[in-house]
Amino acid sequence: MAPRRPARYQFKSFMAKNPKTKPKTTASKSSTSGPAKESDWQPWVLAGIGFILFCTGLSNELLGIDDHMATIDNPAVKNFDLTVFNLGMYAPVTWLGYGIAHTLGGANPFWYHLMSALVHAANVWLVYRLMQRLGIRNTVAFAVSLLFAVHPIQVESVAWIAGFSTPLFSLFCLLSLLFYLKHAEKESGSAQHLALSLGSFIVACLAKSTAVMLPLLLLVLDIYWKKPALEPRKRWLGYAPYFLIALGFGLFTFHTRSAAGVEVGAVSNEFSAFERVLLVCYTPLLYWAKLLLPVSLSIYYSFDKINGQLPVVYYCAPAVLAAVVFAAWYFRRSAPYLRQGLAFYAANILFTLPFYSVGTFELCADHYNYLATIGVFYLLVSGYEAVRQASPSFSGPVEWLGRIWVAALIVLSLMQIRLWKDTISIVSNAIDKGFHQNGKMYQARAISYANDRKDLAAAMRDFDKALEINPKLPDSYKYRGGLYGVTKQYDKSVADLNKYLELEPGDGEQYYNRGLSLLNLGRVQDAIADFNKTLEINPEFARAYRARGNAYIKTGEAAKGEKDLAEWERLKNSGK
Secondary structure, X not given: OOOOOOOOOOOOOOOOOOOOOOOOOOOOOOOOOOOOOOXXXXXXXXXXXXXXXXXOOOOOOOOOOOHHHHOOXXXXXXXXXXXXXXXXXXXXXXXXXXXXXHHHHOOOHHHHHHHHHHHHHHHHXXXXXXXXHOOOOHHHHHHHXXXXXXXXXXXXXXXXXXXXHHHHHHHHHHHHHHHXXXXXXXXXXXXXXXXXXXXXXXXXXXXXXXXXXXXXXXXHHHHHHOOOXXXXXXXXXXXXXXXXXXXXXXXXXXXXXXXXXXXXEEOOOOOOHHHHHHHHHHHXXXXXXXXXXXXXXXXXXXXXXXXXXXXXXXXXXXXXXXXXXXXXXXXXXOOOHHHHHHHHHHHHHHHHOOOEEEOOOOOOOHHHHOOOHHHHHHHHHHHHHHHHHHOHHHHHHHHHHHHHHHHHHHHHHHHHHHHOOOHHHHHHHHHHOOOOOOOHHHHXXXXXXXXXXXXXXXXXXXXXXXXXXXXXXXXXXXXXXXXXXXXXOHHXXXXXXXXXXXXXXXXXXXXXXHHHHHHHOOOHHHHHHHHHHHHHHOOOOHHHHHHHHHHHHHOOOHHHHHHHHHHHHHHHXXXX
């Protein structure tokens, strides 16, 4: 039996009206069979647009929401120790990026923002090349990449320093996809390209564990976008290492987060199993609405009940989602871009849907869409082109409508980047839209008012509001207790720190702070007991020795006092 001739990739154009029609063998400018002709300048222009857009946020500050913990307070960043875990996560590639920025500028946010803008620009370039590799016409590839570069929903991933892991893992996912497609172009495959693809995938997982979705993307591309030349047996065997790597990193992530005490479990006890199904169906519809009309973007979105029930729109979500899926199947021949785009989006977004939570309040977030937007943008651009082709008389107005929409997206992105300039701005935006995250948004803003603006009155108002909404916010009691101490309201300070230490009994520093307030109230023995507790937790807490020494002197125990003050001097001189 003669060997089978290697098959070429096949791609169904969104313009195909009769799928049974035999494709032309003559190459043309508009052909969508095989990789599109490379353009030398278009991807670079697009990358430049994305870079310049986000350069408008280079002066934005480090935010009080995760930025400090991810960067300057992260031991992996400060010491370039890539063996440690931070907040129950292991992301050494991301920390390496932060470490480079930290080396260049310390706590200066400029370098972190510049790095994010550069990675985003690289991703724009790679998206264009991916479109070409999939055999998509340059005009469509250009439009998809442009939307990826400038859409406001991308701002959270790029302008938020703590969100840097998202564009970084996406970069290596895109590289992995490109290398895989090159590997699959020949029936025998290319071992070199397969190795590069697997290597890029591993690096992506080491940047952010969300990268474990990549094997699903490979299946989507092979089934719905381009048929590989690889024979079936080699193709399915080729998937195996991707799924094994994904499984390994997935299990490792759950283990590390559980070991760090990060809650891994159901979304919330306030939602029944049926309500969680509604949330899962509603979330992608919410994302699609924001992709079409991104006017109410926020760092946080609430899923609030009204009188114990989710709003009616949630109950409609399964039917709407089912209708969308049915339409994609029904028009699979006349409009294949529907299922292609939706399948690409679903593969990316699946593991971020609110089936469960892993130590985060984020049941829904803009940055979950970063890489997934490629599928939706391809669907929109292809549909837009199909409308223009079907209605030549309306081609001009439709084209201008598209241009106006893109221009509006750029303006909205500039406005959104401006919102991310500091903690107060982005948190106030969430609060103004009715999203307070069970009081935590007020808490975040209060901390920023106190630390950044030195506006103690505004900070106190927000702490009061946060605890009114949620009386079990430990940090609100801690910080408000500290503010009461600063403003010499020592009785209120003690009351707040009492509540905090009931919730967080292992915080030695707050025993010290409560001891200071007790000392100012004349409750010397109670203060000494708190200083003792501080030193029990941390024997090298220098200030506690000084405070306890002075307290002993007040009680007439001069010898004990002098001993503690000497220990304070020793620790102070040793740098502790």
